[in-house]
Amino acid sequence: MSYSEKFTTSEELFRQKADxxxxxxxxxxxxxxxxxxxxxKLTKDVARAAxxxxxxxxxxxxxxxx
Amino acid sequence: MDxxxxxxxxxEAEGVIGKYAIGGAVxxxxxxxxxxxxxxxxxxxxPQTQSGLINIGPLYDYLSxxxxxxxxxxxxxxxxxxxxxxxxxxxxxxxxxxxxxxxVNGVPTRVFDYEYLLAIMVETGRPKDRSRITDVLESAKPxxxxxxxxxxxxxxxxxxxxxVT
Numbered sequence: 001m002s003y004s005e006k007f008t009t010s011e012e013l014f015r016q017k018a019d020x021x022x023x024x025x026x027x028x029x030x031x032x033x034x035x036x037x038x039x040x041k042l043t044k045d046v047a048r049a050a051x052x053x054x055x056x057x058x059x060x061x062x063x064x065x066x
Numbered sequence: 067m068d069x070x071x072x073x074x075x076x077x078e079a080e081g082v083i084g085k086y087a088i089g090g091a092v093x094x095x096x097x098x099x100x101x102x103x104x105x106x107x108x109x110x111x112x113p114q115t116q117s118g119l120i121n122i123g124p125l126y127d128y129l130s131x132x133x134x135x136x137x138x139x140x141x142x143x144x145x146x147x148x149x150x151x152x153x154x155x156x157x158x159x160x161x162x163x164x165x166x167x168x169x170v171n172g173v174p175t176r177v178f179d180y181e182y183l184l185a186i187m188v189e190t191g192r193p194k195d196r197s198r199i200t201d202v203l204e205s206a207k208p209x210x211x212x213x214x215x216x217x218x219x220x221x222x223x224x225x226x227x228x229x230v231t
Contacts, residue, residue, distance in 0.1 A: 025098045055104045
């Protein structure tokens with residue numbers, strides 16, 4: 001499938017972004033903790049690559065347990 | 067985070083700290099979209115001397131005897147830097163008294179209500195608080211009546227209006 005002619009509006013793109021934020025907020029706290037640790041790791045990687053100081057991500061067991 | 071909270075629950079159960087609740091950016095995780103944060107702010111009552119000084123010795127002793135190391139103003143508990151803070155204002159005291167019961171992986175804890183968190187950010191009023199308010203409102207709506215009542219009672223309604231308009 002080609003997406004070379006997939007049209008949308010800026011309003012639609014921002015609506016989708018807002019929907020995604022609300023969906024993210026509605027997740028369980030355990031899922032959000034997993035996301036938080038990923039964000040902390042990403043922030044560390046970016047800071048380290050740029051030669052800036054950084055904080056260590058939380059060193060915890062996975063929040064979502066099976 | 068549940069292992070960290072289990073240790074903090076033990077601190078409360080053994081009387082090392084008084085009633086506690088999670089505040090700050092980690093508390094917002096329970097209501098809104100996750101954003102990057104590092105420190106777990108625990109608001110709790112602790113014994114004070116007559117001159118108003120807070121004796122943090124017993125808390126630090128208890129935790130260091132169990133292998134938890136202090137790092138500046140934080141103590142790392144099961145991989146998370148934790149700061150124990152006394153409620154600095156009447157609004158934060160009320161937030162602590164009315165904190166909601168929550169669980170993380172089955173471990174019970176208390177968290178400031180969303181509306182109180184928003185009001186505290188208005189009261190604190192740092193640029194990052196104002197920015198965070200607009201961010202979190204995009205992902206989670208507060209109870210407008212409850213928020214309005216808190217903001218009015220603490221004289222924060224004007225400041226709130228300036229932030230959200």
